[in-house]
Amino acid sequence: MLTLTLLAGGGAAIGALGRFAIMHFARPLNDRWPLPIATLFINLTGAFLLGLLLARTLPLNWQVFLGTGITGGYTTFSTMINEVVLLARHHHWHVAWTYLGTSLIGGLALAFLGNIL
Template structure:
């Protein structure tokens, strides 16, 4: 039986590897859009799955592994904030605000939708 720290750490490693791979594969897509679509997509998917995980009948060990672990490693608040700052520094204020609103509003919406699954 794994300890809670093992469940979270193992899940976080998986989530971080999925995020890294997705970010690498989506570089051509990000070059076509002014919005950081890869980070936005990962964070929205993470919010959806976290909403589901936290309201599911799964045992607490699975909730730790999937929610705190995988979703914690998959999603990234710090990258989103950094991308917003970079957009603003490059005088793309409208894009930065759009990204912020989509991230926050979309995250809340997707999290709520996840609770309905």
């Protein structure tokens, strides 16, 4: 159990660092557009990667490290929901709904695509 915990935690640290780097370098895009481009990109690519992982029969250690750890630390559902709430609070309803719909439908579609590839 300790091994799986360390694998999940180590993978999550790697995923979170990747998310941080993308958020940092995409800041100019986020400042120009009302749509949170960086979070959308992160969550959609994370869904695709998770779809790729689910299609494979991997040992439990690899599933925990790659799926729960790296992909879990990389993607961010809570940030997406917070951004949707902030957009709605500032009366950007159209952008909020577009962002939420793109995140959910796009995430499912990319997870499915990753799975079939």
